[in-house]
Structure formats: C-alpha cells, structure tokens
Amino acid sequence: MNKPDMRSYLEQIKPYVPGKPVEEVEREFGLTNVIKLASNENSLGPSPIAVKAMQEKIDKMHIYPDGNSFYLRQALAEKLKLNPGQFIFGNGSDEILSFIALAYFSPGDEAVTVSPSFSEYDFAARLVGAVPRPVPLRGENFLYDVEAMLSQVNDKTKAVFICSPNNPTGSVIGRAELDYLVKKLPEKVLIVLDQAYIEYVEDPDHNDGFGYLNEGFPVVILRTFSKIYGLAGLRIGYGIAPVEIVADINRVREPFNVNAMAQAAALAAVGDDQHVIRSREMVASARKQIDKGLAELGLKAVPDQANFFFVNTGVDSKLLFQEMLKRGVIIRTGDIFGFPEYIRVTYGTESENKRFLEVLKASLVELS
C-alpha cells in the first residue's frame, strides 16, 4: 500500500509478539488457577498502603497527572538523600532507556551490553539506529567480564549498560569491577546502571553507584516500582543522574508520561518499608526452598541476588514451557536469551514454589 517508508534500521528490531492474558490461557487450556512465574513480579502484590492510596485516587482519574511527579520526587529525594533535580520519571524504567537513546545516540553509534541480559537495552539502541555490542558473561555463574567490555569500547561507543542484579542470570557486578570499569571508560561514555532488582541484593560487595554522581561521572541509575514494590501493572520507574544529564533526557520526555495512579501508588509504596522487608524475606526463604527442590531433581540454579533464578534444565525449554503450561505454571524460556535449555523463574510464595517444583518434576518426567 501507499505509505511512507519505515526507517530501514528499525528492521533490526524484532516486532513484539504479545503473549495472551492469563485469562485467555486458562480458557484455551480449560484450566483454572494458572500461576505465572515468568515476569519477576512480586507475589505478595502491591503494598497495602499503596492499595489504599490507589483507592483514594480512583474518582480523580479525569485529571491529568502532575507532569513533574512533584510529591514522589520530593519523597524519593528525601529518602535517598539526593537532590530533587537529579530524578527523572518514566512509564516504567524501560522508557528512560529510550529517552537516553533519543537524547544521545545517532545511527551507527554503539552501546556496550552484556549477554544474556535484559532485551530493552538492545531495543533502545535499535530504536534510533544504534548498534548494541554484547559481551558474553563469564562461566557457569555468568559473571561480568569488565576487560572484555572495555575491549568493545571505541570512538562510536556512547553508553555501557550494566544490569546488576542481571536479568536473566541474577548475577551481580562486584564493587571493584564496577569501579575499574567506570574509571577506565572514556570520559564521555554514559554509564547506565540498571538496578531494577537492587532491593533484593544481600551481597555486601554491591555498589549502588550514588558515589559516582558526586564524583562527576556520567552515570544514570535506573530503578523501578515494578519489582519489589509490586506495581508493574501501573508502569513507573525512575532515573537518577547528574542534573545536566537529567536536563538532556528530560527534553525527549512527554510531559504526562507517568500516570497519576502510578504516582500516587509509588508515593505510598516509598513509605512502606515493611512491605519491602516482607518481600525480601519471602524471596530469601523461597531461594532455600527452590535450591532444595532443584537439588532433588539433580539441578542447580545460577547463584542469584534477585527475585528470580536461571537454571539449566538439560531439556529444550520451549518443550518444557509447553508441558508446564498444560499443568498451569507459566515460566520464561531461555531461548530468547540465547540459552535454549535454561529457564528463568520468579521466586513466589511457598505454595507457588511447591507447585512449580511439582510441575517441573512431572514435566521433566514427561519429556524424558
């Protein structure tokens, strides 16, 4: 048909193939009580205080959101002891990845990433015709290889994306390694630290990166309310960066990008430390339960610092996915990350983990 030509570099983006809503899966397979451990959501749900804040907001949804996220910005600045001007809010933290690409990347520019990792770094780069340069993680524990990352940096490199804890492996970059990387990078290369899962980290050798802000490094720290805060459905995340970088990336932000319900819920969630503690405890005990259950099946997950685990099942994960789906448990296959025999699974409640382990066992038997 007659239409403008799409920008040719967008052909590198794989079109999103939508999954079906859980309700549709239940209908199709004649199931009830399907559980989804595929998206690293918090099985405890939103904070009860956030739930109350949402209830109070419902009848005001005809009013446009505050384009400046004024109250949330104040609350976070106070909590994290930062300047309110160092924050930028996104429709999920993935939107901020696109802002970075739109503000700084040109076609042919490069971004260093790792593999396997979260797909949105590639998406953001490809969105404007830039090219991701993925560096494999090292060994069976999927550790960062900072020398290999530095070797991929050249004159075209505009940014390095570091996801820690890393999705899908759950592995983290150590303090000394991150320091080495940050200090060796050419001074105009942006360092993006995606900390979507940082609230789950127990390892004391993890760096929140706030120090780099004060030292003048071009760092953008990304955080989200989708994970431990249990607000994935509302889409809200934020970036923390020096004010000069915030000013640049704020230019490409549409004024009402963060909805009013999300702002209200996030503001309440920031004040509910108890929910964060409960969620962290749930994951810590889930990890023990899962480790034990996997060991009984002769499996061992990659050591993680997140609310999910990555495990080599020894079978084709797409077949395993189908077997588990038929039994009402949805997990994430590893093929999309380049590891076709791995699965990525979210830690759930005790009963969810139990069901997962039973269904995994039955499915592996079926496939053997």
Next chain:
Amino acid sequence: MNKPDMRSYLEQIKPYVPGKPVEEVEREFGLTNVIKLASNENSLGPSPIAVKAMQEKIDKMHIYPDGNSFYLRQALAEKLKLNPGQFIFGNGSDEILSFIALAYFSPGDEAVTVSPSFSEYDFAARLVGAVPRPVPLRGENFLYDVEAMLSQVNDKTKAVFICSPNNPTGSVIGRAELDYLVKKLPEKVLIVLDQAYIEYVEDPDHNDGFGYLNEGFPVVILRTFSKIYGLAGLRIGYGIAPVEIVADINRVREPFNVNAMAQAAALAAVGDDQHVIRSREMVASARKQIDKGLAELGLKAVPDQANFFFVNTGVDSKLLFQEMLKRGVIIRTGDIFGFPEYIRVTYGTESENKRFLEVLKASLVELS
C-alpha cells in the same frame, strides 16, 4: 561535566516547564476550592462503570499489563466495526505521535501542521530532528486553509497533522475540504487525523475518516480516553490505521506501554454510552451559558465543536491568568499558541462556568 553530547536538533524542543499541582497552588495562595478549566478534562469525572472496574483491579497492580490490550482491542473493534489488527494503543494518544515520528521521520524531513494547534505535533517531529511547517488557520473563526497546506508539501514532507476539532480553537475541517486534501496529497504522505474531541462534534459536516482506511490511504486516526471518557490521569489513547502502518509503528512501541489500570478503565468506559451522552449534554448547555455570559462582557468565543472555547479577551492573557489564579480559577493563556490576548477555557459544570464568568469579570475590571 563529562557526558555525551545531546543530539543538536533537540535544542529546538522547548524543555517542558512543569506547572504546580493544584494542591501546591492552593497552599501558595492560601486558597481552597481552586477550579482548573485549563486542560480540557471532563468535569463529570470518569464513567461510574470505569470507576467500578478500577476498584476491582487495584490489588492486581503487581502484574504486568497485557502488552496487546487484548480485551480493549476486541471491544473497540466490535464497537467501531473495524479489524482488531487496525488498532495500536499508546500511553496517551500523544505517544502514538512519537511512534509515527520514530517510525517514519528522519532529520530534515518535514511535517505540515496548522497554527495555532496542539503542540505535540511539533514535539514529535523535533524529537527526531524533523521540521514542522505550520500553516496559519484562516480568519476570526480559525478555519483550515487546505490550499495553503498543500502549498507547503514538498519532497521532504512525510506527514500532515490535522486536529479536528482543533485544539485550541475548537474549529473543525469540513468533509469536502478534508477529502480534497487527502486526495491531492502525494501518495506516500501520511495523514494523521487527531480526533481527541470528536465525541463532542455536533456539526454533521465532519468526517470520521474511517472511509479512507478502506480506500487505501495512509491515514492514522488518533483517539483518546483523556477527554470525554474522563481518564486523562491514566494515560490511554489509540490509533487506527491500515495494518501495514500499524506493523511499522508497533515496532517502536515498548511492549508494556499502556498500564493495566488504564486498560481496565477504558474497557469499561467503552461500554458506558450514557456517560458519553451526559458529558455531551453538559458541554452543549455549558456553551449556551458561556456564550451568554461572555456576551454580557462584550466578548465572543470562536465557534467550537469541542469541550473548550478560545476567546479574545482584549487584555494580556498572562496578566489575566494571574488575576484569575488569585481568585481560584485556572485557565490556559493564549500566548503559548501565539495569541497573547486569547484564553482557552474548558466548559465545566454549571457552577464551574458561573464561577469562571464571575472571576473573569472581576479580573477584567481589575486589569482595566
């Protein structure tokens, strides 16, 4: 500081200067009961059925949204008698403007717009370094000048943006004029029909543009739940286009761009025709009330087909804004649209309109 260089064409985008939340204005001026008639929101609020749908969704906000807006897509396709594949959903319809720019525009490309109109067409073009070519609307009734628009089309033109009813003037493009324009345009030029206010149109000489879809024209129709549906706070709008165009612009969409609360509320709102009828009736009677009140002050608004009006006050609208703000009524100044003595005001409930007229009168007296 050390940071990557921002893409130079972004300097053409005016950084967004956030307004303060109404609560902050009330605190600052020591006011209570401030009314905002500045953003073309629906004073009747969300549909009661949508409110109920939101209540039922609150405790599921830890789950990611359906990336395909499956149920809403089905409902709209059925209601509008279109193919589900002809829809694309956005975090507000303004996000779809950015998708269009990202999919089709390159630096130096051009987009024909009108002036005054909604600022987001310019924003979307500038976001990727394209250049808006605004064509003035004609005469005191701000009518479309299709010959002048066609004269701005050249080899670099990628799209024409038509907002009808037009924001901020409320004027519409007639059926014959739109037909003439669509058929005279070079065949690869995209025609974007922004119908954010179409539910308020009473003029039978208005074209919904659906016919162009079947005739193979490269049309994108934009609609929103922010206006008559009273869901501005949740951010949800949609585009309707031929499937080939949907496929292109869907490539630049992040999968979870539309939040789950918005999808639930919009789905319910689509089924509540009574709320739409009530809202339309409120505006029709508000228009009579305002026309009469303005006439008593010697003023006359531009004839409109929307839920707002644009009126020449004969005084500096920024001074008028301040006077009205002090008295607790927020309106939109015309200077941002290039008409410094005009104001744009949303039709409200009878009591809001009464208050607006009283405050306008007192403020004009103060300024005379």
